[in-house]
Structure formats: structure tokens, C-alpha cells
Amino acid sequence: MFLGKEYRPVRVVLLGPPGAGKGTQARTLAKRLGVVHVASGDLFREHQAKGTELGQNAKTFMAKGLLVPDAIVIAMVLERVARPDCAGGVVLDGFPRTLEQAKALDRALGEKGLDRVVLLKVSEEELVRRLGGRLICRVCQAPYHRETAPPRVEGRCDRDGGELYQREDDRPEAVRQRFRVYQQQTEPLLDYYRTQKKLREVDGAQEIETVSSKLVGALKP
Ligand code: ADP
Ligand code: AMP
Ligand code: ZN
DSSP states (O other): OOOOGGGOSEEEEEEOSTTSSHHHHHHHHHHHHTOEEEEHHHHHHHHHHHTOHHHHHHHHHHHHTOOOOHHHHHHHHHHHHTSGGGTTEEEEESOOOSHHHHHHHHHHHTTTOOSEEEEEEOOHHHHHHHHHTEEEETTTOOEEETTTBOOSSTTBOTTTOOBEEOOGGGSHHHHHHHHHHIIIIITHHHHHHHHTTOEEEEETTSOHHHHHHHHHHHTOO
16 A cells, blocks of 8 residues: 655655564655655665675675664664665665764755655564574565465575575674674664654564554554
């Protein structure tokens, strides 16, 4: 379903721990809103696939489950968001992840800023289960899950037939580190956006379609 013009232009951030469903939801939400999906993790993985210097620089941090330094991430994402195709709106996924990034985003967006920040809440037990079974497409990076969101044809993306693979940082050691990093560096953003009265919370532990409609509800003024 395509949502009406009253929702646009819209600038939304999806927040939540690794595995909360940001990528899954951001893709359908951006399509429904007719705006661009910008995922910082996807951008880094694209750079790695192309073998760029930026990709190389990010790789060691990502493999260990650490954040890529702010200066690198901020430059990359703000350049993407400044392109003309984002003028109609954007759904950000995976960015910002630090207060420094959030402040840089606010400065870049100017007076109106973000319309909404939505936190997807999921228990750690469920996150571990999700990340353990996650597969992503080598072509478009769409996420799947071995049990809860399997592709129609095993090992192949529904959209483009691309090969599905397990991310290096979805190994248990890296996952534990990513949870720690989320708590220490990203959770402080919740208060930052609460103070701005932009934060909404959605129970992310429901079925994908249920979360999608709750998410749309959370965008209403
Ligand atoms: P994030 O981008 O927040 O790290 P993803 O969207 O990649 O999270 O989802 C993590 C994993 O959980 C994927 O394997 C995805 O298929 C699966 N998943 C996403 N949303 C749900 C849901 N509501 N219920 C069950 N599994 C889900
Ligand atoms: P994601 O695909 O969102 O799970 O991101 C994968 C990895 O990319 C993270 O664990 C970080 O190493 C890096 N990354 C993605 N987005 C950011 C960000 N906003 N700030 C710092 N590092 C990031
Ligand atoms: Zn694909």
C-alpha cells in the first residue's frame, strides 16, 4: 500500500539494537512512503564489495563489532542524504549511532530536522535468535532469516536471485560486542530524541507485517 502525500516529505530514523528489524522495516517503509532508504551498514558493505579505500578502512572495525569512527560515517552518510533523490524524504537505518552523529545530522538537516525517530524494541534473547539465523543478499543486501523469514528459493534472494550469505559480524563474539556497543554508545540517543519529542517506541517482537503497520501508526503527527 502506498501512503498518501500527507506523510511526505518525511525524514525518519529507525533506532534499535542489532537484529531489531531496522533493515527489514526500513525497506518496506521507504517503499510505502516513496522515499529513499539509507542504511549506513549497507553503504559500508557496498564499499567493501567494490574494494574502495573507505570500505577497507571500515572493515576492521565492522568485523570486530565496533563502530566505524564518527568522522568517516558522518561524511559518508551526509553526502548520501544531500543527494537530490533524498529531497523528497529518507528513511535512515543504522545511522545515527552516536550522539556526535545525531548532532551532525541535525545540523545538516537544518530547521525542520527529523520528523520522527522510532525505536524498535526486542528482547536480547530474541535478538540472538534473529542474528544467528540471518542471511543477507550479496546483490541488494535484503535480510532474510532461516526460520522466520526464509526466501522462496533456498539460498537465493526473492528480488534478484542474488546469493544469500551470513555476515561475518553475525558470529557470536561479534554479536556480543555489538550489543555492548549499542548499550554504551547508541542508547544515549534515546534521551536525546525524547527531549526533542520525536521518539516513538514500537514493539518489534511481533510478526513482520504487524510491526510494519505499528510503525506507520507511529509516524502520524
Ligand atoms: P537490523 O537491521 O535491525 O539489524 P534486520 O532487519 O536485518 O535487523 O533483522 C534481523 C533478522 O531478524 C533478519 O534475519 C530478519 O529476517 C529477521 N527479522 C526481522 N524482523 C523480524 C520479525 N518481526 N520477526 C522475526 N524475524 C524478524
Ligand atoms: P549494520 O549493518 O547497521 O548492522 O552495521 C554493520 C556495522 O557497520 C556496524 O557494526 C559498524 O561497524 C558499522 N556501522 C554501520 N553504521 C554505523 C554508524 N552509524 N556508526 C558507526 N559504525 C557504523
Ligand atoms: Zn537481493
